[in-house]
Amino acid sequence: MNYRHAYHAGNFADMMKHGLLLAILRHLQRKPAGFCVLDTHSGCGTYDLGSSEALKTGEWKDGIGRLLAIEETPGPLADYATIVREYGAPARYPGSPAIVASLQRPQDRLICCELHPEDAATLRRSFDGQRQVSVHHRDGYAALKAFLPPRDLKRGLVLIDPPFERGDEFEALARAIVASRTIFPMGIVAAWYPVKHRAPVRAFHDALRSSGLRDIVDCSLTLRPPTDPARLNGCGLIVAGPPWRFEEEASGFLAALLPLLPADAGADWAVTRIVEE
Numbered sequence: 001m002n003y004r005h006a007y008h009a010g011n012f013a014d015m016m017k018h019g020l021l022l023a024i025l026r027h028l029q030r031k032p033a034g035f036c037v038l039d040t041h042s043g044c045g046t047y048d049l050g051s052s053e054a055l056k057t058g059e060w061k062d063g064i065g066r067l068l069a070i071e072e073t074p075g076p077l078a079d080y081a082t083i084v085r086e087y088g089a090p091a092r093y094p095g096s097p098a099i100v101a102s103l104q105r106p107q108d109r110l111i112c113c114e115l116h117p118e119d120a121a122t123l124r125r126s127f128d129g130q131r132q133v134s135v136h137h138r139d140g141y142a143a144l145k146a147f148l149p150p151r152d153l154k155r156g157l158v159l160i161d162p163p164f165e166r167g168d169e170f171e172a173l174a175r176a177i178v179a180s181r182t183i184f185p186m187g188i189v190a191a192w193y194p195v196k197h198r199a200p201v202r203a204f205h206d207a208l209r210s211s212g213l214r215d216i217v218d219c220s221l222t223l224r225p226p227t228d229p230a231r232l233n234g235c236g237l238i239v240a241g242p243p244w245r246f247e248e249e250a251s252g253f254l255a256a257l258l259p260l261l262p263a264d265a266g267a268d269w270a271v272t273r274i275v276e277e
Ligand SMILES: C[S@@+](CC[C@H](N)C(=O)[O-])C[C@H]1O[C@@H](n2cnc3c(N)ncnc32)[C@H](O)[C@@H]1O
Pocket: 001, 003, 004, 005, 014, 017, 040, 041, 042, 043, 044, 045, 094, 095, 096, 097, 113, 114, 115, 116, 119, 138, 139, 140, 141, 161, 162, 163
């Protein structure tokens, strides 16, 4: 396990994933009944963007740094910008578990899984004493069967955000999306993936289309045409069982985000329904 999110926290991919995560959480919060979030690949939870790791790549400066620097935040980014600022960025920058936990109501629950021993220990310390959050040092894919459907709560979200270190990660991710929706049909599933070049993304979408699952939306953001497979040219988020009006909200968010980023000619975003309801 070489991947450490501390080097990449706050980059454009985090912004895309967390902004859309927030849109889903806001939807879940509209009803008083509690909901459960299972975050299968949680990372450390909180990051210091002034750390040697974050400064070594400097990725956050071309990501969240740009949003923190502007005075007039575009409307569709305002909620996300407020969450990140109020959490204390850049010194305390929230990862996915921190964003979920910062919005939790007494009736909601968060289950975090993280396989890296140091990051799991950091995450556990950060939620020490918070009874609504549980942290597990274990494989997030295997955790799907252990924790779904959530005990006592009928609604929820499964966030799957793997590091893409394994050669078969796209296949594992497609299986995990299908398993999550099969075991927990009432749950929304959000799954992040990198866009380096087109062929693996096409195969991933084809696997989802032929899986038999219904109701799948794909969101993508590319900073340049994905022709150099050695670079992270963009990223995507599959949302299975999306909330009402999610496509509209996601489109507004991505349309406002792209002009902030260091994008080449040919940069683009899209929100596409890849399988009908
Ligand atoms: C992209 S990072 C997660 C970032 C986090 N979701 C966020 O948005 O703040 C991926 C994380 O998955 C962890 N990881 C890798 N393989 C895993 C596995 N099989 N199960 C759980 N965690 C894993 C890595 O150590 C890393 O911290």
